[in-house]
Amino acid sequence: MQSDDTAELAHNGIYQNVVSCGSVISPMRVTLGWARCADNVADILRRGAWYPIVEESADGHVVVEVRQQRVRLPRRDVTIRTEVPDHWSIVARTGVLRPTLGAGRGSDVVTTYAVCPLCHYRQDVAGKPDSVKCVRCGASSPVDWSETC
Numbered sequence: 001m002q003s004d005d006t007a008e009l010a011h012n013g014i015y016q017n018v019v020s021c022g023s024v025i026s027p028m029r030v031t032l033g034w035a036r037c038a039d040n041v042a043d044i045l046r047r048g049a050w051y052p053i054v055e056e057s058a059d060g061h062v063v064v065e066v067r068q069q070r071v072r073l074p075r076r077d078v079t080i081r082t083e084v085p086d087h088w089s090i091v092a093r094t095g096v097l098r099p100t101l102g103a104g105r106g107s108d109v110v111t112t113y114a115v116c117p118l119c120h121y122r123q124d125v126a127g128k129p130d131s132v133k134c135v136r137c138g139a140s141s142p143v144d145w146s147e148t149c
């Protein structure tokens, strides 16, 4: 009997180590869904990045986990999806290119960058590739060009 108990403890210990390790969000983790922020909350959440929803309240708020902190947000300020995010998000930055000597005229420029679905790394993309490999976590993921945020 005693050996069985020991074995079970050891097993639980290993299991706990696995589930509690690190701050990287596991895609296998059970959540209520995933939220991506709109512009006006970009100070708290990284624009284009999906964060796991850990709580949903009846008054129209969701609580997401951001770097192991809980952040409460109005539902209307976030985009919500239920499936695990597996595509790069495309974020568009709009700015005005200043007229400089030789450049002639000022014009609106839109630059885009992609946000890794796994580690939230921001990476510039050239052209319009179907998939991009993250330089930080090394994962290759397809790019969601259907919408920008």
Ligand SMILES: [Zn+2]
Pocket (backbone or CB within 6 Å): 116, 117, 118, 119, 120, 121, 134, 135, 136, 137, 138, 139
């Ligand atoms: Zn990554």
